[in-house]
Amino acid sequence: MNVLRFTTAGSVDDGKSTLIGRLLYDSKSVFIDQLDAVAASSKRRGTELDLSLLTDGLKDEREQGITIDVAYRYFATPKRNFILADTPGHVQYTRNMVTGASTADAALILIDARHGVVEQTRRHSFIAGLLGLRAVVVCVNKMDLVDYREPAFTKVCEDFEALRKAAGLPEVHFVPLSALVGDNVVDASGRMPWYQGPTLLSLLEDLEPIEPAAASDFRFPVQLVIRPRTSEHHDFRGYAGRVAGGRIALGDFITVWPEGIEAVVNGIYLGSQKLQTASYGQSVVITLDRDVNVARTSVLSAGSQPKREASLKARLCWLDSKSHQPGLRYEFRAPGGQGQAMIAEVAKVLNLDTLEYELGDGSLGTNQIAEVVLRCAQAPTTEAYSDQRIMGGFVLVDPVRGATVAAGMIQ
Template sequence: MTTTLPSTTPPPTTSHAPSHPHPPAPSPEANPQDPWSTVTASVAEDLAVSPAVDSAVDPAEAEQARHAQRDLLRLATAGSVDDGKSTLIGRLLYDTKSVLADQLSAVERATAARGGGAGDLAPDLALLTDGLRAEREQGITIDVAYRYFSTATRAYVLADTPGHVQYTRNMVTGASTAELAIVLVDARKGVLEQTRRHATVTALLGVPHVVLAVNKMDLVDFDQTRFAAIAQEFADHASGLGIDDVQAVPVSALDGDNVVERSARTPWYDGPTLLEHLEQVPVQRDVHAEAFRFPVQYVIRPRTSEHPDYRGYAGRVAAGTVRVGDELAVLPSGRRSTVVGIDTFDGPLELAHAPQSVTLRLADDVDVSRGDVLAPADQAVTTGLDLTGTVCWLAERPSVLGARLLVRIGTRTVRALLREVDAILDVDTLGVHTLASVDTAHVLDAVDTSPTVPRTLGLNAIGRVQVRLAEPVVLDDYARHRRTGGFLLVDPVDGATLAAGMVGPTLLDALVPTSTDDEAGDWLAGAGI
């Protein structure tokens, strides 16, 4: 495990168009269940391969092309309430000159109003992200706030997630596609239960990089010993979660120490500032190198005089690349065909890659519908009716064994039944409490015969579930395919999202069970689940 602790050393002073006619492909679909989808849609074109810029190009266009080719890093912040997450994000936006003049003026007015009309108060940078009136009045973050900023080398999409324990579910949403998590700790309070919970969620979601930002160092006189103790305690907890990359940084978000500019008040710290680390951390996941996955969003059949026989399959490339001539399998049916065209709004392509939105044309008139997944024909892909996964329960009402659900996975929605909750994670001890298996197969076609065994998940609980599906689906392991390995459990009556989950082995499977059966029941009762 790589963990940076404080040091006593002072800091050193041509594409070929197919002949087949093609109508414009639809714009990328914004999935309401995926808050990052609109972000991905906006940068999809930026991440596409761009032609070389020659010397005759207008300088403004050259700058735009350079801007488009910058790396994109998705971040999420997490921490206990009042640790200063919103202030830290506001400081990043302010010091990177990513705040518009009218936004800053509005914040200054709001700050003055809060201070009883005093106009000489420094702007409250937390107001740049606390957008809801309830948040501003209470001084907390409730919803997930998304902000965007950039530097000369990298563009950033940042999610400010809530700190209150009752809003842990929102943190799951914000961190679901993050590549780096900034976990904040108040230097006065140290590592708290909610800090451990957020670290656990970060590990469950497979976020590869973590920054421990020890905030409010100004309130402990920038005490090196205090910082070292907090960093070590968090490192020990992260090690048990399998988090391999942790960078600890002492900061004061209020004053800006070690956020963008290096602080003179921490001569004992020779590590990078927060922004310096964000600039150099590698983007570990290369979705281009993963096996190709293409969840179908729409089947396009214009049936116009211009395109009487056109049939295309529109969607976003979730992972990997596809070329004209590739043989693909339509899953879960297993039917095969060859790609004869890749159409986009800007014209045909010979090759498409994640996260581009395209329309694929196949050589054969095979049965393809929304929710199907196109994948390489020469690679084994798991499909089935039995889904085993780890979920974070997001609803206030608890889970019920035998309950009828909807499972949304990729672009497919299928009817399902919750058969088992066979393990629950104790976030404090990292123990996994396994539960006796309960066979609910007999209620698959029954009505109002749900078992009464108290194997339930409450709000914010993390556990492993067994779900029986009415139709087969692609079951990619989340650890290898984040885009297609995640799923939602939805109430079929009111459409409420009950849980967010990950297919396949996760952190729960790696941890050693600490109790079973009756012991687990006692623990569940004590935990209020």
Template sequence: MLDKNQLLRFTTAGSVDDGKSTLIGRLLYDSKSIFEDQLQAIENTSKKKGHDGVDLALFTDGLRDEREQGITIDVAYRYFTTPKRKFIIADTPGHIQYTRNMVTGASTANAAIILVDARHGVIEQTKRHSFIASLLQIPHVIVCINKMDLVDYAEESYNRVIDQFEEFSSKMLVKDVRFIPISALNGDNVVNRSENMDWYQGAPLLHTLETMHISSDINKVDTRFPVQTVLRPQSDEHRDYRGYAGRVASGIIRVGDEITALPSGFTSKIKSIDTFDKTLEEAYAPMSVSITLEDDIDIGRGDMIVRTKNQPETSQDIEVMLCWLNNSPAKPRAKYTIKHTSNDQKAMIKEVIYKYDINTLDRNKVDKDLKMNDISKVKIRTTKPLMVDPYRENRTTGSIILIDDATNETVAAGMII
């Protein structure tokens, strides 16, 4: 039965000390998803720190620096299963200097849990994380108003946060927003209903996660096959074999389909679809296969095989919503390596069109300097064409990263508009 469960990937985000790690620890602890040896180790660490009970945050803060400082630094992934669903959790840091980690953790999420301290309400980091969730088009957002025990479980505090969040989020594209009042420390409305907040008639967090509808984020219509490598076996048996290997990014490919190789524009038909041990009649995302064509045309790594009647945009100038991740600011007209599917090219930021003011969501067209955590709309020019789709239509072919050639650091992540 468990093997047939749907998998839900969700991320947690919020400001420092809003209780993200404690919430995940409570989810794991109350749903009995912790091994005995793990529990024993956490209990021992909690005693050494002088805690009366179990420090639930330690279930996710696995790095030594995190445990010593009592903060979350890296994205911590945790897995657990209930009778109704499997889960992958990405616990992301709350510190502003680690906002880039939130982008990483949220990039594949089906849902985002935004934690808000009931005492402080919606603050800048709440807005920043919510805006990133909106940009990444996470379909479900659950706003957990935490630490309700510190405001005497008052419904007024809960309603105040809802009003603040709805006023802010009205400018964002979020399809489904839900609000749950919780106390992660005491377990109120996390796995079990709270007896302290009988005024709340909604479901606890775990039940919400178990019953939430998940739609596939894979584009099943537009056939996109980025070529990773060309297979030319040297054995006598397969000497004439020329296969184009890669992972199907979206859509379905079938034997006999009329295809176009981009950016060259040469056309052919699919002769065979092969895996390591068998031949297929069709393949679909995200399968990894090797394709042979009826015609011998020049195709290499970074090219893309698509259906002739359904092609992406091919361009050297693209508009991108960019999140700057690096400590060092962007260098004017500096050259970077852009990674898009299997295609690596040299690129430069041609123009910063505007930056977002996270607090107001206003567009700043005056300040064009890109610094860490800035979110902006930019024009990028590449040395060779990229085959792209808008991010809202295809996550795989609509996303890019920029790498600094000098340091080899990933400096930015972007969504193609």
């Protein structure tokens, strides 16, 4: 894989922005004029070169000294390209962490070596697990403030182990570091001889998180139908979309959903180029050997039959500042279906202190994570989120305000 998409999470003051600033600065991804601006700004504030200013983009953030929205950063090493979603740690902005994690392969979770695992760590780990991130790198930061002692690091690793199981994280790595000083971020530290592992950057360069959707059965949610209606392409009828799972080749049989009708793929196009195959992640146009009723949110599938149910069990993360009350209706949006839906049942709500799902009162507030039963007016074509992230994810939209109120993962 030549690109790694990752996200960062931490509490306020864990030094997350400094860590990212350090990663960019030490990997020589900062331009001279950006650095000049940060130096001038640091000077005005009477501080030394403050690397966190490299990523804290918005004016209010600079004033309050906290990150309040997702900021995307790009850097590359000779080995790999990185897309980083820097998300806020502050409690009311959990929705942004969910946003950042939804497109990421891996997450960095920052822990202050002095404080160890705290409530925010639990919340972030759960979100990472919930959103199906394949790998998590726990950055035990501020080692300089605990005199680079090993027990502080070991304690975090042990405490995190219980969390790892509860959150369902498949792959976890630990790195002791100091973002402020630069130990073990890009350059190895001489101050922690007891740590033999890789630096954070070299770990990120070698991480190979497995995406189950790439190896799963073919799924192709249709975005739109292409009909040129020109003399040259008089009868052309192509289906545009991005492969959400598996792979397809010319001559393969597929089934069109919701109709359940079989057809054969007789054309795959990328622009004017004709392809033999299309794989996970590719945006293409597919033509079929016969006339079938295909429209936006139709799904072409091969192999196992996709899930076709109007009643869906899902995990839901409530994102909106307005709470959910029983009986409210929403618009369900997923690649394989769009239409009215309601939350038939809020079965259980996650208690972040005990990490257990408990009975709720039927309402849902900002940042709450719950197990729900969703009832859709028409059955969408979906998959279990753990098998295919794209086919298994959905959002709920407030039909009046248009706000994205919740993100869901089908079980």
